[in-house]
Amino acid sequence: MVLLVLLVLLVPKVTEVILASLGYLDQLGKAECPESQVKKEDLENPDNPDDLENLDNLENPGRPGEPGRPGEPGSNMMCRQDATGSSCTDPRAFAKLELDVEVKPFLPDELKVAFSAGLTDSGSVGPFDEETTLIFSKTITNVGQAYNQTAGVFTAPVRGLYFFSFTAADYLKGYMGLYLYRNNQPIIFNLDLNDHGGYASSSSGVALQLEEGDRVRLSLPASYRLYDDSRNFSVFSGFLLFPL
Known part of the structure; x- marks a missing residue:
């Protein structure tokens, strides 16, 4: 108990x-x-x-999940802001630009055309009773062989734009001058007066469009005279600027 x-x-x-x-x-x-x-x-x-x-x-981590799908590509746009607003350009568009340029083949033998020739080593030329084609017989340069030193004539090998120049000299008082012809057409008349005696010269030049086969020459008017010697006082020159 x-x-x-x-x-x-x-x-x-x-x-x-x-x-x-x-x-x-x-x-x-x-x-x-x-x-x-x-x-x-x-x-x-x-x-x-x-x-x-x-x-x-955190306390009971599971197995890693499956990878997610790739995200959307980022923007490559180049944007700028100004007073009128904003504008964007895709730089990849520049890679698609194509230049529409016509490249013409360069033909060296046809396009290289140039000459220079002196009148004579003999001194005075003229005066003559009639107009006379001058023969610049002292070839200085003749690329393309378009100038004929025997005839004193240049013949255009291709259609194109050409440039011609000349210098005429004399040492006596009086008139001196030259015509420049394209075929039979006078293009230039160059005139000068030697009123003091002693050496004097006159020069001129012109650009001419010529067709293939056109001829260019210099001509001395009747009663006129020129002078030249080894120093090349009187010279005729020309060259092709570009074909047409």
Whole structure:
């Protein structure tokens, strides 16, 4: 009977001690893991509904997911802003530009045409009773062989634009002058008066459009005279500017 009374009196005390011990251990675990307690409090916050899933992913990570599809390509556009607004240009468009340029073949043997020739080494030429074609017999340059030094005539090898020039000299008083002809048509008449005696000269030049086979020459009017010697006072020159 006495033992039964003791059990009845001791059981509540023992139960109370056991429960108190369990509470202490729970508080001790919370103190040792404050980070877990904070995380739980955060997870209980209804303002962060995604935290529960994030925490679960951190504590129990799954296998890596499949790679995502490639993103859209970035823009290569070049844009500028000014007072009228903005405008953009794709630089790749420049690579598609094609130059519409007609390249003509260069024919060296046909396009290189030039000559210069001196009149004579004999001194005075003229005066004559009638107009006379002058023969510039001292060839200085004759690229393309278009000038005939025997006849004193240049013949155009191709249709094109040509430039001709000449210088005439004399040392006596009187008139000196020259005609320049295209075929039988006079193009230039160059006249000068040597009124003082001594050496004097006169020069002129012209650009002419010639057809293939056209002839150009210089002619001395009747009663006029010129002078030349090894120093080349009187010279006839011409060259092709470009074919047409």
